[in-house]
Amino acid sequence: MSDALRAALDAVEARSPRYADDLAAYVRIPSVSTDAAHAPDVEAAARWTAERLTRAGFPDVRVMPTGGHPVVVARWHHDPSAPTVVVYGHYDVQPPEPLELWDTPPFEPQVKDGKLYGRGASDDKAGVLTAIQAVEATAAAGGVPPVNVTFLIEGEEEVGSPNLLPFLEANRELLEADLAISADGGIFGVGVPSLTVGSRGLAGVEIRVRGANADLHSGMYGGAVANPLMALSRILASMQDEEGRVLVEGFYDGIPELTPAERAAIEAVPAEGDELAQLGLTEWWGDPAYSARERRLVRPTLEVNGMWGGYQGPGIKTVLPSEAHAKVTCRLVAGQEPDDVAAKLKAHVERVAPRGVSVSVTPLAGKARAYQMPLDLPVLELAADAMEGVFGKRPFPVWTGGTVPVAEQFQSVLGIWCLYFAFGEPDNGLHAPNEFFRLSTLKQGTEATVRLLYGLAGDPGALTPARG
Template identity: 50%
Template sequence: MIMEQKVIDYLKENRERHLKELTEFLAIPSVSALSEHNEDTERAAEWVKGQLDEIGFTEAKVMPSDGKPVVYGNYIQDENAPTVLIYGHYDVQPVDPVELWDSPPFEATVRDNKLYARGATDDKGQVFMHLKVMEAILKSEAASPVNFKVLIEGEEEIGSPTLPAFAEKHQDLLQADLIVVSDSALIEKGKPTITYGLRGLAGIQIDVKGAKGDLHSGEYGGGVMNPVHALVKILDSFKDEYNRVTVDGFYDQVPELSQEERDALAAVPFDEEKLRKELDVPEFEGENGYSYTERTSVRPTLEVNGIYGGFQGEGIKTVLPSKASAKVTCRLVPDQDPDKIVELLTEHVENNAPSSVTVEVTPFDKGKPYVTPFDHPVIATAAKAYEKVYKEETAYIRGGGSIPIVAELDRILGVPVVLMGFGLPDENLHAPNEHLHLENFDLGMETLAHYYHMLKDVEMK
């Protein structure tokens, strides 16, 4: 019997217990964006630490940071064996609008072999898979093929603002031969996928203020600038009729795509019409001159994520609101710098704001883009592990989303980052009815078991 078969058998024998434990993890409403859930984020951190203790880690602790607590653990058995640092996050997105959920977001429910709950795929479910594979290795084998370190944070969903400083401070503690992250997805069901690049992120909030208070729209309308109208003018100025961002300097650091990369992206399996029907939109729209795949992975974007102002209740209230606000985020590609983009966005807002209102721009979420060579031995080995289980050739893609800390860990620790995701694009991460296909829960853990065993024969230097 091959060594990893013992691990796979252990996972199968303990599957029901593992799913029950995952349900407990998912029940913790660890929403990092809302201060009312601060105690829940602390509880989630302690839960992960407890898991590491039960698994048999040499060291496991909840460590303070300048923000949410960080969970660190290690199991070092052989100094000559490769050391894997597993990164993930225990925090989750808010659940609003809660009325659109078919089952309570923090009560995990299985339907059609899918596990529904907030955090099921992003990222508690995928973090949990690593925990259980490590448990299976340490419980069923005399010696682990690799050394393990774990870094699980609680602020990824708000841009990991304090983790870079934590990682800088604890570089020695976190040193490893590679970093493994499972916080991404397969491109489609049954198709193993390695994400070798991620877009960066830059976000701002725009607050427009008019009069000192709401005004009667009959008495003052037409004579005083409506902040909602002013905000709409500002937002409309961000793009031209070809969906190209009009912020001066926005594209200055964006290299043109090579024909080789465009050909590689075109070769990735993708049914545009199927996706259009699934999303229930009349047609796709985006930057002219680029395919849907290019627009959503290797081109920068600017999107309005929220807009509010004035009366929101049932019926109508004839007021001229005193304030209006919007949240805007940009997805960035190499070599765009998020700090510079925020500066350019701020200048653009100020230059396009009507003089009859006052405008304030507040920066938030920032993260750098990340790209790694996909022919690195640890990435090539990950592809072999996928293919051993899924029986399909691995696709290499650049992800449209952002995991800001990935680029920071790459910079701080200087080791390759392997993005091995087991979600699917249609699992509603960040939306109501988030779920994880249990097929990938099982196949993903089997893939990780093979990967950790294969790594012991990989030349790391």
């Protein structure tokens, strides 16, 4: 271990008694981004973030307006020859409701059994603070951090980050960096480090099928007028075979085959209890060419999220409905483009639409590309070293089958990889009552981030820009 790293870890040790108060002060601000009544609180959380960054030593701290809540940008660039990392996080929180399920008030943080309770404690105020504390400790040890650092802390993550992509696009130069680090995310379990290396993208369409211009009496017209619900059923059934393979033409085009290393890494992730039994199922379902875990994490999917039409009340009503509707979304993987997939869904629906009905297909909002880091990317080794140095265990790569647009946006807009380096645990109650963060994890996360920053400084080539 270098003297600089040792000094920085000593600085964490010295400062860590104050971390809980810091987190409590942050959590006390009810920065609920979805609630207009909390707009002043959201604003206050942005200012608190900026002040905390200033206090950590950042010479350039800005609260920048967007179409919604502001973005806090802080830069500490001191060595043009050193790499630059941009740290992403968010200062907004989910609504605390239902309040009656909280043991203590959500915005009056309390420490119990080494855990600090309060809304946003884990998601994502501990994450933001962990990164700030780490930079602060390295600067305390060396005068400046070991790399150039930019912080990008937004206030709209909990409402889908509607202004983040435009902000990235409008501030490419300000945010120019060699690597992004997401301080939003988590690890596999308490003391079980992991690195998220992939998430699925999203594309979807809403399908509307129309028959006659009004609902009809099935006695007067049954058998002689096309039924939109039957037509829609036929359309949906044509999109997937009985074993789960998607039949939309070109759906799988451009998807690289999973490598043996990826397949092995996916299967190496420990199981989370007896999930099948918890779901009330006896078997997984889907494309037999892939394992259930592969299908859940890294293979593309097609799901009907909702379908409706005609009479849904009790008893019988012999209507021949005029319209039928469905929402269909696909989780995407590397190689698939959301707009392209939506266009293929539309073309499929229009091609198979039965006689006697008309169809309209509209893309759904929320599209996103998948994100996938190669498992042999050197920065993953640096991150694993940093985690192992603190937790005593080598982290394993994990995937989320869900969609996390920010990582892919760093890649596509700034041309850099986004490393997930965050420490929330699955039991932290994100988006739920009695959210908490472990104070021990707060310190461990800070130490791991200190180690990562030195690791990045020692081997700039490890950052491996994705582009150019």
